[in-house]
Amino acid sequence: MLRAVNITKKFGENVVLSNFSHDFAKGKTTAILGRSGCGKTTLLNILMGLLSPDEGEVIREGRISAVFQEDRLCENLSASANIRLVTGKRLPEAKIAEELAAIDLQGCENKAVRELSGGMKRRVALLRALLSEYDILFADEPFKGLDEDTKRIVMRYFKEKTSGKTVVFVTHDNDECDALANEVITL
Numbered sequence: 001m002l003r004a005v006n007i008t009k010k011f012g013e014n015v016v017l018s019n020f021s022h023d024f025a026k027g028k029t030t031a032i033l034g035r036s037g038c039g040k041t042t043l044l045n046i047l048m049g050l051l052s053p054d055e056g057e058v059i060r061e062g063r064i065s066a067v068f069q070e071d072r073l074c075e076n077l078s079a080s081a082n083i084r085l086v087t088g089k090r091l092p093e094a095k096i097a098e099e100l101a102a103i104d105l106q107g108c109e110n111k112a113v114r115e116l117s118g119g120m121k122r123r124v125a126l127l128r129a130l131l132s133e134y135d136i137l138f139a140d141e142p143f144k145g146l147d148e149d150t151k152r153i154v155m156r157y158f159k160e161k162t163s164g165k166t167v168v169f170v171t172h173d174n175d176e177c178d179a180l181a182n183e184v185i186t187l
Helices: 040-048 079-090 093-102 118-131 148-161 174-180
Strands: 002-011 014-024 029-033 055-060 064-067 136-140 166-171 183-186
Touching (some): 002 040, 029 174, 040 055, 040 136, 064 118, 079 118, 093 118, 118 148, 148 174, 166 174
Parallel strands (some): 029 166, 064 136, 136 166
Antiparallel strands (some): 002 014, 002 055
């Protein structure tokens, strides 16, 4: 369950969110769409519990996973080690290698993240979140920095892996909404 009730958030005199309420559908994907600076990331951070609203409340039940705007990877660790940080021992190395190959990162499992390109790092960060155990996935511009061909592969993988899960993702891209979202909230 994920519900926002009358969320208001201000930064100084700037009102970013005003009485925002929404019941997010369980097992569905919701896109939060809007221009830069309209409060998408602020709303996502409030929904995750990383930022407190000035007014209102968030009701959230279940385990969460997240893809942040920044990749937040451990640069000196390998791609596999970064994934194991959240998945623990439940995923064997062969399974991690298989999942990396599914998003066109075959052969990268033992490379230090600092040796990977920006788009490769983004895919590792996304895979780390998708392979963790979660009930609700939050993703802030999960496909940024990917070329169109890679983006198509990763979006198809994302849709497959999140099927039946509650997903809230932030974007400014209408095509991502069309491809992935069951509902779209425009800020």
